[in-house]
Amino acid sequence: MVLAVPNRPRVQLSRRRALQLAGAGAIGTLVAGGASGQATAGPVLLSRVGLDVRSFGASGNGTTLDTAAIQHAVDEASRQGGELRFPPGRYLSGTINLRSHLRLVLARGATLLASPDDSQFSPDVPNYGDTFDGLETANASYALLAGAGLTDVTIAGPGIIDMNRAPMYGKGSFGPKGIGLRKCRDVTIDRLTIRHAPNRNIELMGCEDVAITGIRIVDGSVDGIDPDGCKNVHIADCSVDTYDDAIVIKCSFALGRLVESSNITVERCHVRSSTNGLKIGTETEGNVTGVRFTDCVVVNRPSPGIPLILAEHGGVAIESADGGHVSDIKVSNIDIHGVAGPLFVRLENRGTAQKVPAPGSMSDVVFSNISATGATITSSITGLPGYRVRDVTLSDVSLSYADSVLTAPALTTVQELPTFYPNVAMFGTLPAAGLFAQHVEGLTLKRVTLRQPAPDPRPGLIVDDGKSVHLDGVELLGRRDPVLWLNDVHGGDVEFSRRSRLTRSNVRLTGGSDGIMFRRT
Numbered sequence: 001m002v003l004a005v006p007n008r009p010r011v012q013l014s015r016r017r018a019l020q021l022a023g024a025g026a027i028g029t030l031v032a033g034g035a036s037g038q039a040t041a042g043p044v045l046l047s048r049v050g051l052d053v054r055s056f057g058a059s060g061n062g063t064t065l066d067t068a069a070i071q072h073a074v075d076e077a078s079r080q081g082g083e084l085r086f087p088p089g090r091y092l093s094g095t096i097n098l099r100s101h102l103r104l105v106l107a108r109g110a111t112l113l114a115s116p117d118d119s120q121f122s123p124d125v126p127n128y129g130d131t132f133d134g135l136e137t138a139n140a141s142y143a144l145l146a147g148a149g150l151t152d153v154t155i156a157g158p159g160i161i162d163m164n165r166a167p168m169y170g171k172g173s174f175g176p177k178g179i180g181l182r183k184c185r186d187v188t189i190d191r192l193t194i195r196h197a198p199n200r201n202i203e204l205m206g207c208e209d210v211a212i213t214g215i216r217i218v219d220g221s222v223d224g225i226d227p228d229g230c231k232n233v234h235i236a237d238c239s240v241d242t243y244d245d246a247i248v249i250k251c252s253f254a255l256g257r258l259v260e261s262s263n264i265t266v267e268r269c270h271v272r273s274s275t276n277g278l279k280i281g282t283e284t285e286g287n288v289t290g291v292r293f294t295d296c297v298v299v300n301r302p303s304p305g306i307p308l309i310l311a312e313h314g315g316v317a318i319e320s321a322d323g324g325h326v327s328d329i330k331v332s333n334i335d336i337h338g339v340a341g342p343l344f345v346r347l348e349n350r351g352t353a354q355k356v357p358a359p360g361s362m363s364d365v366v367f368s369n370i371s372a373t374g375a376t377i378t379s380s381i382t383g384l385p386g387y388r389v390r391d392v393t394l395s396d397v398s399l400s401y402a403d404s405v406l407t408a409p410a411l412t413t414v415q416e417l418p419t420f421y422p423n424v425a426m427f428g429t430l431p432a433a434g435l436f437a438q439h440v441e442g443l444t445l446k447r448v449t450l451r452q453p454a455p456d457p458r459p460g461l462i463v464d465d466g467k468s469v470h471l472d473g474v475e476l477l478g479r480r481d482p483v484l485w486l487n488d489v490h491g492g493d494v495e496f497s498r499r500s501r502l503t504r505s506n507v508r509l510t511g512g513s514d515g516i517m518f519r520r521t
Helices: 067-080
Strands: 030-032 039-041 050-052 061-065 083-086 089-093 102-106 110-114 143-148 151-156 160-162 177-182 185-190 193-195 202-205 208-213 216-220 225-228 231-236 239-242 247-251 261-267 270-273 276-284 288-300 314-320 325-337 341-347 361-375 379-382 389-401 435-451 461-472 475-477 484-496 507-510 514-520
Touching: 050 067, 067 083, 067 089, 067 102, 102 110, 110 143, 225 231, 225 261, 247 261, 247 288, 270 276, 276 288, 276 325, 288 314, 314 325, 314 361, 341 361, 341 389, 379 389
Parallel strands: 050 083, 061 089, 083 102, 089 110, 102 151, 110 160, 143 177, 151 185, 160 193, 177 202, 185 208, 193 216, 202 225, 208 231, 216 239, 225 247, 231 261, 239 270, 247 276, 261 288, 270 288, 276 314, 288 325, 314 341, 325 361, 341 379, 361 389, 379 435, 389 435, 435 461, 435 475, 461 484, 484 507, 484 514
Antiparallel strands: 030 039
C-alpha cells in the first residue's frame, strides 16, 4: 500500500539565490571576434537562462561518453556564475566535479546516466587517512556528481539521475554514489529523481546551509539522504524508496575531525525502507543536536530472503553508539505502517574512533503524535548500566502490534549487548509486548496506547532500572489483564484515567521499586 504525504503548500526556502550571469548579452549565439570584427561561434547562452551542455560537445545519445564535454560545460558555467542546462536526452558520464556559483539543471526528459564502468569515477578512497568507518561513509568524491569546498551550488530537475546499476540489496555497497558533497555551503538540490543507485544516493559531509526539496529516490540499494557532520539542513517534500536507511543523520570521523551535526529538519517526506525510515546514527562519533522529523509517512519495504537482523525493518531509530552526545531530538506527526519495530532509542558503547571506548549520552528526545500499525518487534528505549537514556517523552503515541508471541521471556534474559550493532531486532524477543525501557531517567508517557495481540502473555509495558518515571493516561489494550511492570524503578508517578482498564491492581512492582505515587483522575 502506498500512502501519500498530505498535500500541503511547498515550503518557502529560507534563502534566495540570484544567478550571477555575466551581464546581459555577454555571450550570445555569436560573440565578437578580434580586431577584424569577424564573428566567431561560441557557447550558446539560452537568453538569460544559461548554457546548453550540447554546445560543449555533449551528445546526449546514451552511448557516447560525455564526461569531458559535461566537465568543460560545468567549468564555463561556473566561471560565468550562471546556469548549465541539460536538454532532453541521455548523457552518459563518469564523475563530474561540480564548481562554485553553479546552477545545474536537468530539464524534463533529460537523464544523466552513470557509466557502467566504475573506473570512470573518482577513486574509492577515504578523504582523510583513517576515518574508522567504511568507505561508503569515508568518501564523498566517488560519485556521479561530486564537489568539495564549494559555495552556491544548485542541482535541479525535473530530470533524472540514473545510476544504472542492478539492485545489490543486503550485499554491501558496489559502485558510485549519486551526489557526493564535502564541506560545501549554500547548496540546493531540488525536484530531481535519482534511481538505481548502488551506493548512497545523496551524501553530504560537513556541509552547511543546505535545502533538499522535492527529491524522488527510487530503487536505492543503500541510504537515501545522509547529512553527516552537517548543520542548517532542510529536507522537505521528498519521496525516498531504498533498501537501506531512507533519511539518516550521522556524525562520523569522515572529515578527519569531529564536526557536530545540528539544526536539521526533515518534514513532509514519504519514506519506504527495509532498514529504517528515519534515523540518527549509526555513526555517532560526534554530537548530534537540534534534529526535527515531522509530518512524515514511514512504510515498510519487503526484503525477501534477508534475515531480520540484517534488514532491521525499523521505523524511527535514534542512536548514539560511538561516544557522541545526541540531544534535542523532536519526532512529531509520523505515520508508520507495517514496519517490524516502530520506535528504537539506543545508547551504547561501540567505541568507533575512540582510544578508550566510552558511551556518550542520549537526552531530550520527544515523540509526539505518532501512530504505528502492523508492528511485530517491541519498541524499545535502552541505555547501559550506569549510562541512562535521559528525558525521553512520548505523548499521543499509538503502537499497534500484529503478531503474537507464545512464550514470555524472563526479564533476566535481556542481554546488555553494549558493542552490538544497534538495531530493532538486536535483543530478540523482549519480555514486554508493546514498549520496553531499560536504564532510563526522566521517562514520561502521556496518552500512550499499546495494542498487543490477545494471545500474547507478556506485559504491555516494562520499565527496568528507571528513575523519575511519569506515566499519565497509558492504555494497554488487547488483554483482559493489562500489566504494567516496574522493576528497580525509583521515583515518579502513575496516573489512571477513570475510563482506563489499567488500575493499581495490575501494576507490578519488583526489584525494590519505591517512591512512586499512584493517582486516579
